[in-house]
Amino acid sequence: GNSVTQMEGPVTLSEEAFLTINCTYTATGYPSLFWYVQYPGEGLQLLLKATKADDKGSNKGFEATYRKETTSFHLEKGSVQVSDSAVYFCALTTTGNQFYFGTGTSLTVIP
């Protein structure tokens, strides 16, 4: 079946630290991969996506590379800011419309 596994949180970092949030997946077929972010009191917002192997999605300094060989889509940012504090969700779709989400990883960045 289809599923997404994210690293457990919460994650607390100091401002300007390097961020990695791990995401691995299992999928029937060839999935498209996404990262969504949820700021406090808001809905899920698309952060980035990748639709085929070795594609790199990027947005707002965040990056993730679609690795088919390791079935991973880890999220990285070189220097986090306080404003990056949010919950981050890894997700996939295959041939149907439904998204399969990970459990979410809460990130807190302290000044």
Next chain:
Amino acid sequence: EPEVTQTPSHQVTQMGQEVILRCVPISNHLYFYWYRQILGQKVEFLVSFYNNEISEKSEIFDDQFSVERPDGSNFTLKIRSTKLEDSAMYFCASSETGSQGQPQHFGDGTRLSIL
């Protein structure tokens, strides 16, 4: 930027009562979805809707659930006889097309509390 809007933001209902959650998808989007997130758990797919009919649904979406597009702008989720375990955050989403790789745009959610 256009966005998906959901109302109400918080709904409190007695067990056994009917509840309707409302959503206004992005205007040029053709596919609509409902998801839910029980506290501390994953965001789970409930149903997708296209061309005035359900295109896909999960095991969670049983006979007590229904969806409707009553007019050209609203998309609703009805829970016929609520149970305690229906307490969750419900997210509506829409997408321009149904093709794989098309992102879905989410509303801020409705928190449903069943007493």
